[in-house]
Amino acid sequence: MHAGTKELIDLRDGAPVAARVIRHSAECERCSTALTHLAQTQLQLRQLAGFQPPQRAWLAIEQRLQQPQPMPARAVGAGLAATLIGAALLSMLLWSSGQWRTPQPAGSGATPAVDTVPLLVARSQQIEALLRGLPRPAVERAATSAAIDELQTRIQVLDVQLSSAQEAGLDRTEAQQLWTMRVQLLNSLLSVRYAEQTAHGDFLPVIATGDI
């Protein structure tokens, strides 16, 4: 059996390889040619000419160095968390004061034409799955941690309201508004968790969040 490219590269690099690979590569013309080619390619890659950076590069760097430093990622994360919590709290406040309730035309029976609750429930589950897939950093920042706790508490309050919706006599519109708010809070939580990951320099998993 001929040697594989991985084995030949190990042989070229002096890494440990099976004795049969060494014997075979010495005897087999095809494998010895491939080994020579691998060594030649490495040599030629090392001999490739370097690139000269554009002359304007240093001027641009000097200019950037004179500008004030951008806010560090953790500060951005904390700022984002504060903004998101503020938005979530404002939503809660508006909803609880009744200003955010959708005005219903007289005589419409206060029932929306389309029941979007199942969609909102599905969206909630989708975001929760994304949240479960995001690892928590080994070391948490106080500001971000407080933001996450706050959002989770708000979601728990909503969950209590939703679980007692029948007893409380909530109609479909009100349930829909609660579920909408739950999706918004989950979205905020997801954003804070992403900010937390970014601030820690962790690489985020590739998750399509564009439609969330």
Place this chain on the structure above:
Amino acid sequence: MSHFLDIQVPEAVLDGARAGDSAARAQIFMALSNPVYTLIRRLVVRPAVAEELLQDVFVDILRNLSLYRGEGSFAGWVRSIAVSKALMHLRSPWHRRLLFEDAEGLLASQPADSSEGAHEWHGDLERALNELPAVARSIVWLHDVEGYKHAEIAQLFGQSVSFSKSQLARAHELLRHLLEPQTGVLTCTPAPRNS
């Protein structure tokens, strides 16, 4: 071998740059800009992107010189920052958009640098290298030229050593195919014993 290994920056220059001395900063740039730019160009190919990343690397280095504590060579520290920046770019959605444009032929239409390709094989190898997928190209450059170990590459890519070895093998198979099309792509499939 990597040009970085030969570069020494005197401690006095580093101290001057830490203190904000513009001449010392320029001296660091002069010493390291060629290998940094070459490394970035090999990984991301596009000159405009490479220039932006070069600026990012030096701005980061010169602003954070206090983080270099003299453990290992300064040039090695700079190289690790350059590699990290280039790989972050390759992972970004921005890069994926550029890849789409490259597929549309925009990169192919760019003229080659006149300073490149003094010999014919240089030109052929340059072209073949640029045709490799970004990850395979990065790994072949980091391993074969910069001297990174498979374990180090695996860590950089958040993958296994086996991933690094497979990508390197694949890169060499593609290079050989591009340089010598008649040989075809060598694979690890069993073949009759040649004896």
